[in-house]
Structure formats: C-alpha cells, structure tokens
Amino acid sequence: MGMLMMNLVLINVTPVNAAAKKESSSPCAAALTHDFYSQSCPKLHNIVRTVVKKAVARDPRMAASLLRLEFHDCFVNGCDGSVLLDNTANFTGEKSAGPNKGSLRGFHVIDEIKEWLERECPQTVSCADILAIAARDSVVEAGGPGWRVVFGRRDSLTANITLADEDLPSALYSGSQLVSNFESKGFNLRQMVALSGGHTIGFARCVPIAPSIYGRVTDDHSMNPAYLTFLEKACPNASATTLIPLDDDTPAKFDSSYYTNLLGGNGALHSDRDIVDSAGTALEHVQHFAKHQDSFFDEFAKAMVVMSNIQPLTGSQGEIRTNCRFVNPPCTASKAATVSPSLGRKLPLVQTSAP
C-alpha cells in the first residue's frame, strides 16, 4: 500500500519550493499532498490530535515548544526531521546547536506520537510529517488558526549542526538580518512578520535576553523603560533560570497580543523589538496584525504551509524512521521488521483508538 501511494504521488511532478536550494533535489521531486496517508494511516489525524491535546493540557507551554520544533526542523536543510536526531558516532545532532541547546523541547511528545503510529501503521508516517501536523494541532490547541497540512516528507539520514548554527536566526539579529534570513528561505517581509507571531506563545530563557539588555546591543529604541527594568530584575545575568514569556500578556494563548506588546515596547527578544525599530514597512505589518487578528491568523497559517514545504525529502529520498531520534539501523530497513526495537523504553499509555 505504501508503495502504491508513493507511485501515485510521484506522478505529480511539481517543484516544491522556488527557494529550495537542495543539492540532492532530483528533477522528479514529488509534491506533498493532503491525502498522502489517507489509505496507509487513516488514524494519523486522530492520533496526533489526541497526543497533542493531552500534552498541552498537561503543560500549556508544550504548544509553543512543538510549533518551534517545526520551525527549527524546516529552516535547517528543509523539513526532514533532522532536528530530532540524537548525537551518534557519525554526527553531532542539531539539538546541540546554539539556537537549540537547552531550549528546544517536546521531543518526548513526538516520541509518543511516533510510538503510537508505529503500532497503528508501522514504518509509514515520517517524523518530518509528524512535526508538521503536531505544529498545526498545537497552534489550534492554543487558540490559533488551523490549516490543511500536506504530507509525504521523508526523514533525513543525517543532521548538520553547523547548518543549524548558520541558518537559524539569532535573538541578537537586527530587523534587516531577520529579513535576509527569512528571504533566504523564500519568505517576504510580511510573511516574516507573520511568522514572528509564533512568539505569541511560549517562553525564552535569560540566555538570549541578557546580552541584549546589558549593553551588547544598544539600538533598542522602542523598548519600554518599565519593561527593561522588569527584564533586568528577571535576568540579572544570562545564567539566571527565570523563564520570560515572549508575549507578556497571554503566553499560552495564540492571539495578536504579541504585536500589541511589540508596539508598547514590551518585546522580550532584541530581534522581536527590532522588527518595530527597523525602518521600512515592517512596522506597518506589526500595526496591521495588532489590529486585525483574523488577518494575522490568515497570514500565519499560509506562511506555515509555505514553511512546511521547504526542501522536503520525497519519493525514495531519505527513509521513514521507526524511532525519530535515530536513523534506522540496517536490520529494520525492511518492511517486515517489527515495531521500533530501538526505542529502548516502554510504550507509553497508548490507546488503541482515538476518542
């Protein structure tokens, strides 16, 4: 069945993303489709929604963490699940890169989804596709917009920590650095401002914040003095363990108050504040999204679809990992293999059918 699906998809020959610069991209790159798993894993949507709902109920921040995982997967060599790989003898994983180390989280939720999927439809759903749908379900769970997720990504056989350090934007970036970073991934200014709205949920450590309030970055013109005092108290140094909400008003709710906060000078990250400070039309977009939440939701949802289409591996590229943390060992490469023997821990409270 898996092969049949794949053949059907391969007929549809469409370039996936104009901005794609993948050296390995074949002339026959297959487009991702909404119904890729409708035959091979019809329960996919229910399973992911169930696990995400449960995880977010347990820990509201998890919605933010799962959204960020998709961003950090797709911006580094495309949406190929590479962000999920643990370190091995052959490579150091992207988890150890500066933008990820000590802050990227939610891996156990992805594991839980994968374990359930491996029981329901073994070796069928890629980890890259799990990230894409979990991000959507997380945003919905936090009160944000939904969008139709496309599927058919395959999982990478390696990870690249150097690329993660190079391609993921830094909290010390200026507005123009953000623009060129997002441009290099195929996004225009408006899409960049919309995607930054992902910071309407979740938290940052003092690590990326302290350097911007203690002098290394001095161009925070828009910053509210009272908010600066708050940050100085919360983050006396980079190793203080306080978590700072990226949206000071409603850190668990996906809404437009991130933009309202930016306009009030209450942006937690220098990079966010500089979207407002930087000259040009970025400010107009911030003002527009602050005022029109529906417009933000619309633009965000569309941009997430574009993001989830960055350089996917398709067709026979890569593989379908059985354990998202590791490339398949040679012995499980065959379809006859049993369920993820390499998981190395007990299956969690898996239900046989989604409610």
Ligand code: HEM
């Ligand atoms: C515009 C450039 C961006 C920069 C410079 C940036 C930087 C950061 C930083 C520094 C953190 C905190 C990490 C820490 O604690 O060390 C963070 C958190 C977060 N980022 Fe971004 N980010 C950007 C864009 C995005 C985008 C496009 C999304 C998703 C659409 C996103 C989603 C998130 C979320 C949800 C969190 C909170 C995660 C959690 O609480 O677990 N970010 N980001």
Ligand SMILES: *[C@@H]1O[C@H](CO)[C@@H](O)[C@H](O)[C@H]1NC(C)=O
């Ligand atoms: C490392 O790469 C070699 C050669 O490709 C391969 O045989 C080996 O299984 C890999 N080791 C791990 C831990 O992935």
Ligand SMILES: *[C@@H]1O[C@H](CO)[C@@H](O)[C@H](O)[C@H]1NC(C)=O
């Ligand atoms: C990782 O990315 C860097 C930076 O683009 C590149 O120079 C290097 O060749 C890549 N390494 C591997 C193993 O692909």
Ligand SMILES: *[C@@H]1O[C@H](CO)[C@@H](O)[C@H](O)[C@H]1NC(C)=O
């Ligand atoms: C950083 O600040 C925290 C919280 O005030 C304090 O406990 C810690 O000793 C400080 N660390 C350094 C290296 O100054």
